[in-house]
Amino acid sequence: MRIVIAGPGALGCLLAALLAPRMEASGHSLLLLDHQQERARLLNDQGILYETDGNLQQQRVAVCSDPQIIGPVDILCLTVKSHDLASCLQFCRPVISPQTLLVFMQNGIGHLDVEEREALPTTPAFAVSSEGATLLAPGHVRHAGRGITHMGFCGHPGEQQQQLLGTLAELLHESGLSVSLSDDILNHLWAKLFVNVGINPLTALYNCTNGQLLTSCAARSRLKKLVKEAETVARACGVAINTDSVQATLAVCKSTARNISSMLQDRRRKRPTEIEAINGAVVREGKRVGIATPFNEEAVKQIKEMERNYSQERQDAQNTTRTSTG
Numbered sequence: 001m002r003i004v005i006a007g008p009g010a011l012g013c014l015l016a017a018l019l020a021p022r023m024e025a026s027g028h029s030l031l032l033l034d035h036q037q038e039r040a041r042l043l044n045d046q047g048i049l050y051e052t053d054g055n056l057q058q059q060r061v062a063v064c065s066d067p068q069i070i071g072p073v074d075i076l077c078l079t080v081k082s083h084d085l086a087s088c089l090q091f092c093r094p095v096i097s098p099q100t101l102l103v104f105m106q107n108g109i110g111h112l113d114v115e116e117r118e119a120l121p122t123t124p125a126f127a128v129s130s131e132g133a134t135l136l137a138p139g140h141v142r143h144a145g146r147g148i149t150h151m152g153f154c155g156h157p158g159e160q161q162q163q164l165l166g167t168l169a170e171l172l173h174e175s176g177l178s179v180s181l182s183d184d185i186l187n188h189l190w191a192k193l194f195v196n197v198g199i200n201p202l203t204a205l206y207n208c209t210n211g212q213l214l215t216s217c218a219a220r221s222r223l224k225k226l227v228k229e230a231e232t233v234a235r236a237c238g239v240a241i242n243t244d245s246v247q248a249t250l251a252v253c254k255s256t257a258r259n260i261s262s263m264l265q266d267r268r269r270k271r272p273t274e275i276e277a278i279n280g281a282v283v284r285e286g287k288r289v290g291i292a293t294p295f296n297e298e299a300v301k302q303i304k305e306m307e308r309n310y311s312q313e314r315q316d317a318q319n320t321t322r323t324s325t326g
């Protein structure tokens with residue numbers, strides 16, 4: 001069995017660090033694929049630094065930046081951000097055969113129509129994870145909160161695809177993660193969307209941890225409005241909602257209290273955020289089904305303004321460096 005994880009972000013590094021020993025012990029092969037050659041070299045030298053409960057472990061993982069060298073594999077887990085998914089799939093072409101199981105692990109619901117966009121060889125699987133992972137530096141991941149990873153198909157997979165997903169679930173389980181195979185992955189995707197809709201933009205805007213959102217009345221009230229609005233859109237889209245989404249989101253704030261959300265990590269690194277795939281998706285779906293989404297619209301507007309500001313700052317800093325070295 002050959003598995004490739006594409007994208008050495010927080011989730012990619014977490015999965016690689018946990019899966020690698022189990023894969024090696026059972027004679028399987030695991031590779032982390034990174035399109036950045038320099039970083040791949042660094043990760044090969046230092047390994048993945050996995051931090052949990054104050055302990056730091058160094059885990060050797062094979063990292064490669066050339067998919068041609070790898071060739072077709074059994075399972076490809078795509079852990080890149082949703083806005084990088086199309087280019088990542090293009091880059092990963094050499095590792096995909098007509099039998100390869102693709103597993104999409106993005107936040108939001110923007111990647112759900114990837115099947116149409118990319119003419120994939122087989123029905124892909126989707127994974128929704130609530131593991132709290134923070135990337136502290138390249139290849140250095142902090143496992144800041146335990147969660148559960150749901151996996152399943154939206155379409156109709158072949159028998160081989162189902163077997164491969166079962167094997168992946170088993171390997172992840174044996175590596176210490178809580179995994180559940182689901183017949184209702186769409187519901188899990190929406191449930192996770194509610195959590196991200198409430199936590200991600202607010203932690204990024206207020207520059208605070210997930211837990212700190214609970215300590216401000218204004219933040220809590222805004223979180224509730226964002227999630228309620230997303231829930232109304234989901235119901236209008238025909239998604240069955242059996243749990244209290246606001247309570248579930250507040251519970252995630254608590255269970256991942258020390259976590260720096262992925263959107264705040266993006267803000268701190270001055271990178272594009274996933275706002276379009278998260279709150280942007282609620283606004284788009286709301287328009288489609290005729291539901292007004294003023295709170296999510298406002299969150300999208302503010303995050304985009306923040307992105308524009310820091311990309312301008314980055315541009316100015318680059319120009320200053322060029323001028324002073326030129």
Ligand code: PAF
Binds near residue numbers: 195256259260261262
């Ligand atoms: O995007 C994130 O950071 C995570 O999905 C979550 C669950 C909000 C925890 O920080």
